[in-house]
Amino acid sequence: MVQILRATDMGFCMGVRRAVEIMQQTARPDAPVYSLGEVVHNPHVVRRLEEGGVRPLPGPDVLDGNVGSEASRIAAGHPVAITAHGVGLRVLEDLRARGLPIVDTTCPIVTRAQRYAQKFVREGYHVLIFGDPGHKEVRGIVGWAVDAAGVSRATVVESPALDRLRTLIAEFPGGFPSKVGVMAQTTHKMEDFARFVANLMLLQRERNFELHVVNTLCHATTGQQEAAARLARQVDVMIVVGGRKSANTRHLREVCEEQGTPAYHVEGPDDLQPSWFEHVERIGITAGASTPDESVDAVEARIRELLHA
């Protein structure tokens, strides 16, 4: 009999649950709320919210402060919702200037990272963010690291590798800053951020700069990653449920694979392949922070069907 086990910590995190609840309480089908991008990286949740009146405004423009390009779609008086990933200061100011009612569902952990970015810049630091430059949360944090003249004082760095950081420092436009404030995208892996910081410290021996590190990682994410790793070590295959665009779901799959266990990222039951479950005795399931319980239930039900086919 094949066993199916779920990770002890998985699925909707505090920030996403909170954002979804606020949106549901605010929007109605006949009184829509316009969200700046998708509320979460999960198509099932987005669809359900749309039915309740939450209408996502598409495109990167709105996240970079060009709400004007989308403003015509926002009927006068309808609220605009900031998602859990947050937005930059310019976007917030643009919304305020337009007099649009704002529903801010930015996760408090993301807000904390934004405030640190702002504080670093005010204290004369250049901000190094270990993260994905295209990620919505990271773009929002970058949007808070601006000086009084509105000039960005942040650099997003994707790789923690020593040689990449050495090149970054050597080729930094205008010379590497003397004071550097370091933080990470909240959903990044702890081991990777630790390596990023350790390598920067090694490079301090080659070039003198002040380093101030703040740990902006989210405990919800690291807890889920640890639970996923524990489970992966006990099973023959891991199924990781979550939206394809979800960074933390992708990281969960990586964490599982690092334990030497095959791991597959699925968005829903239709993505499951029968061949993954041949000759296995134990199957593990985990889910990203933007994955609702219904998606996990549907995936588990489909695995059971495939096992009995």
Ligand code: SF4
């Ligand atoms: S993963 Fe963490 S930081 Fe991101 S929304 Fe959830 S609780 Fe907030």
